Amino acid sequence: MPDNSGPTGSPHRPTILVTGATGNLGREVAGRLSAHGARVKRLVRGLGDQRGQRSGRPGAERVVGDLTAPAAMRAALRGVDAVFLIWPLLDSAPARALVAELAAAAPRVVYLSSTAIDDEAVRQSDPIVQVHADMEALLGDAGLRPLVLRSDTLASNARGWAPQLRAGDVVSGPDIARTAVVDERDVADAAVAVLLGHRGRLGHGPYLLTGPEILTRADQVALLGTALGRRLRFRAVAADLARSRMLADGRPERLVEALVAASLHRPASSRTTDHVERLTGRPAGTFARWAADHAAEFGGARG
Template sequence: MNDILVTGATGNVGRHVVSQLAEAGIPVRALVRDPSRATLPDGVQAVRGDLTAPETLEPALRGVDAVFLIWPGFAAETAEPVVEAVAKHARRVVYLSAHVPAAGDDDEPTIFHQQVERLIRRTGMAWTFLRPSGFAVNTLGWADQIRQGVVRWPFGAASRSLIHEKDIAAVGTHVLTSAGHAGAAYVITGPERLTQAEQVRVIGEAVGREVRWEDMPPQEARELLLASWGDPGFVDGALRGWESFVTSPETITDTVEGLLGRPALAFRQWAEDHAADFR
């Protein structure tokens, strides 16, 4: 098997894809901005490149058979040249996409990811799209408040099927190393729904601290997010998404179990795996 290139190779999902491929004895390249600073498993080749600068990708892609594509943010202006560069070298691509949070629309990706998916479909490469539910790892954003014992955030009753980043990586690794996935778009989720308030309680139990939830008015949260994220459209879209989960809880699928032969990891397992991050 020729090399597999993993983008976002030191991130929450990519680093697990890299390590799982390496453990399976698969030749793997890790795309990083600075190879001298990357900490990677033995046998993994660090290659320089940046998806926001598509002209840097050519050397990293030479001789590659497949690409696990994770996008760093939503740099839409570089989507087309990046996909073209990948298609020039790779036979297939596994793209970490997303799905829409609105009820009844869970099989469709968000607008940015729709654009990237369309570009990939047009290339003629064999493709597989992974469309995960909310990332459990995003709850690390509550870490400082968890340490203080109170989490203030909007929509405590929003119910989500958060997925462990290890499960996303395991599905990606399975798809990259087995046949029969070309043209598939997999919606992958955790095995259960928990409200945001329940997520906070579970994290507190994992770290041995009582933590309570306090609902924040959405307008106050909007002001905080605008200061942090800057993009009003992105902020308002996120708030609408969280609000929608109050009345229309996030979908649960059995796709992880169907592909891996084991249940998806529960949020409690994620919280225990990351307990040190909240202490």
């Protein structure tokens, strides 16, 4: 355990910058850090951004900034002991300026990456995983020695199905390979544990955060159906149809192409780990539990 005492023996309250603080995971991390007594800086893109306020707690500070704006990040990093870093872009090149600012400020960095990274591969399976691999390399090459949390698919991604489930009992989409879906609340608890220094490293490698079971898309939809008391089913659609639908929904073309590439080329997950338990002291929760806890978001039972 590190010594968190201040110069007079009083407990030191670390200051932690949380990026992606308005997203499903970032707001969970920020809320938990505040509950543990940390000073939290929640990075937002503008003062008008109110998303994620439900997880805000007294003492959390909203800081306006952009990960691609070096001057703004330099200001946001002042006085920061640690950073929870989520890189949101499909290109790692703009991160070079950010990494330079991190190296100058020298906080502890916890980076959210992906379990889909193949450390033996020259190139990764798809553009999304490649960016994560590139970011890990950038941070390491800068001498930051980041603590890397490689997360499997977040359960909160299922929220994207809510509009379909409010309208009917079928979820249609690309049949992405099976994966060890992990509750974002477990990832947040793991992130808080390492940000506050409560747990040590697992050797020299990254933490691999997974749920307790491997699930297909159809499995997830069926478990949501159980939570909702409805007979739901998943209908796979071809890549071209999935692409056209996502474009029609207004998603950026580059993101759509990356998602389609992931659905076509990312290999199925075949591994679960106990790393959530090692970090948090309790086993990872199931997707069934997540579905039961969030059933109201999907419209509930239909008469």
